[in-house]
Amino acid sequence: MKYAFALGRHPTLSVAELVRAIPNITLESAENGICVGSCSELAPGFINKLGGTIKVIAIDKEIESLGEIDAALMRKLIPPREGRIIFGISIYGQVPGVERRRIYIEGLELKKAIKSEGRRARYVVSQDTQLSSVVIAKNKLIEEGAEFVIIKEKGRILIGHTIAIQEFEAYGERDFDRPGRSARRGMLPPKLAQMMVNIAGGDKSKTLLDPFCGSGTVLGEALLMGYTDVVGADISAEAVSDTKAYLEWIEKAHPEFHGRWRVFVSDARTINKLLPPESVGAIVAEPFLGPPQNGRETPEQLKHIMNDELVPLYRDAIAALSKLLAPRGAAVFSFPVFNRNKGPIFTPVSLVANALIPAPLVPSEYQNFGLPATSSGGALYERPDQFVGREIILLKKV
Ligand SMILES: C[S@@+](CC[C@H](N)C(=O)[O-])C[C@H]1O[C@@H](n2cnc3c(N)ncnc32)[C@H](O)[C@@H]1O
Incomplete structure (x- = not known):
């Protein structure tokens, strides 16, 4: 399985931790606060064993150009579920403003498409290019829809969806x-x-x-x-x-x-x-x-x-x-x-x-x-x- 790990504020420590906490992992890249690697399937609760990872993202697809990201592609990537769908989009890496705006509009199209299926839909947006763990948790994006994650690296573009976020409240308590x-x-x-x-x-x-x-x-x-x-x-x-x-x-x-x-x-x-x-x-x-x-x-x-x-x-x-x-x-x-x-x-x-x-x-x-x-x-x-x-x-x- 290919995963991306959204790293905390100290990426060297996060990567040093990842390679030892997941012994069978092979890392491919670590840029823009995201580390991509392949390993056997991870249980979502695994993130609780990683102090330096904020999100674990399952990579769905490598795409040739940002232009491929549209409402239809995102609709296919939402894990099957009944009832309403809540979704949001995060972008990592250098993506021009005009493309960001277009992807945002594709989000609006996705909302319309879900509604046309006779289901309720909510599109969670934020001022920031990346949704925080708090926003993802409060809006139940993982349980009731998807946080799409677009990763633009120097040599490739990946799209995936978040499967786990760091339990910020548990760390705060401790x-x-x-x-x-x-x-x-x-x-x-x-x-x-x-x-x-x-x-x-x-x-x-x-x-x-x-x-x-x-x-x-x-x-x-x-x-x-x-x-x-x-x-x-x-x-x-x-x-x-x-x-x-x-x-x-x-x-x-x-x-x-x-x-x-x-x-x-x-x-x-x-x-x-x-x-x-x-x-x-x-x-x-x-x-x-x-x-x-x-x-x-x-x-x-x-x-x-x-x-x-x-x-x-x-x-x-x-x-x-x-x-x-x-x-x-x-x-x-x-x-x-x-x-x-x-x-x-x-x-x-x-x-x-x-x-x-x-x-x-x-x-x-x-x-x-x-x-x-x-x-x-x-x-x-x-x-x-x-x-x-x-x-x-x-x-x-x-
Ligand atoms: C920075 S604190 C450790 C904090 C700890 N990691 C925590 O999160 O609570 C350093 C500790 O070293 C202890 N200490 C100082 N000199 C020591 C020594 N010679 N042998 C053992 N402990 C010592 C101090 O009493 C203090 O509790």
């Missing part, structure tokens, strides 16, 4: 309505935690460890993704208790997941004394990022925090963690990027990685997509309102 929230400590957005867990990949029956677990976001996402044994540790007893409250909340809300979990107080630099060597399949963590910043720190102050506080912590923690990681195991870290708008200060990955080897997030066969990468092969995850950016790094044990 981000904001959860126990154990701590803005002061800094928390990973659940979507990012999910992408990191996917990028670490590996066997879900092996132990996944977050040695800087904070409020437990990574561990919660790993349980929801089917990991059967997750372990968290933090130097702070308060964080450990917040994580426990969060994981109990997750367990209660999702009794269908049966993963075991353990959380305890430990300094990541000595955690190898508490767990057996090579007993962990994957490590996913956002380590301590330094004291909270207000944007007025000088580059010298920031370099001091990075080089004298964080680098020794990361280096010693990764030395301990690499002993716990099983051979061919992966560790995914979210490292801080300071001063990101005025000359970024990155974490010196090669100085902290010890025996682990930095690996590119996007596998070599897809490097030609030209997705942005950092010099360590990682990718940035940034929000405009934050002083400290994140660099997501994959390290492997050989």
Whole structure:
């Protein structure tokens, strides 16, 4: 089956996640926020396992020219159903305004055609060229009609229909309505935690460890993704208790997941004394990022925090963690990027990685997509309102 994945705001991370979450996928392209690939059939609920994909689109047809898109073609592509039909159209890629206008008018023709069949029809339009997940969900486009998706790439044009959208409300709940929230400590957005867990990949029956677990976001996402044994540790007893409250909340809300979990107080630099060597399949963590910043720190102050506080912590923690990681195991870290708008200060990955080897997030066969990468092969995850950016790094044990 050919699918297109509408990617979130960090396409490198989204693609890095896709190739590992769908092991049999072959990607063809990733441009204009859309990644196209072929794999065996995906259940619509699969999207809940992808933090970096907003829509999954089943590709119906490759067409020669935009002129082929008309009411008759779209009518054929609406999955068979009784009753009223609600539809909308999204366009990805560089499509001239005159063609957009014509496609919009074909939508009006489609509405007329459906009505002429004696059925009710609704055409959902928006100011934007692409309908948002909220619009698609609120108008029940997937259940009661179709969101047609037109994808104009450099070398081809595809048309398909959306089969699943990201459950934005569920992520919002896990981000904001959860126990154990701590803005002061800094928390990973659940979507990012999910992408990191996917990028670490590996066997879900092996132990996944977050040695800087904070409020437990990574561990919660790993349980929801089917990991059967997750372990968290933090130097702070308060964080450990917040994580426990969060994981109990997750367990209660999702009794269908049966993963075991353990959380305890430990300094990541000595955690190898508490767990057996090579007993962990994957490590996913956002380590301590330094004291909270207000944007007025000088580059010298920031370099001091990075080089004298964080680098020794990361280096010693990764030395301990690499002993716990099983051979061919992966560790995914979210490292801080300071001063990101005025000359970024990155974490010196090669100085902290010890025996682990930095690996590119996007596998070599897809490097030609030209997705942005950092010099360590990682990718940035940034929000405009934050002083400290994140660099997501994959390290492997050989
Ligand atoms: C950025 S927070 C992690 C947030 C977490 N990923 C979440 O989403 O809730 C970093 C955590 O590292 C913990 N920490 C700091 N130094 C540590 C150390 N040496 N060993 C273990 N944990 C440490 C802090 O207590 C804090 O909870």
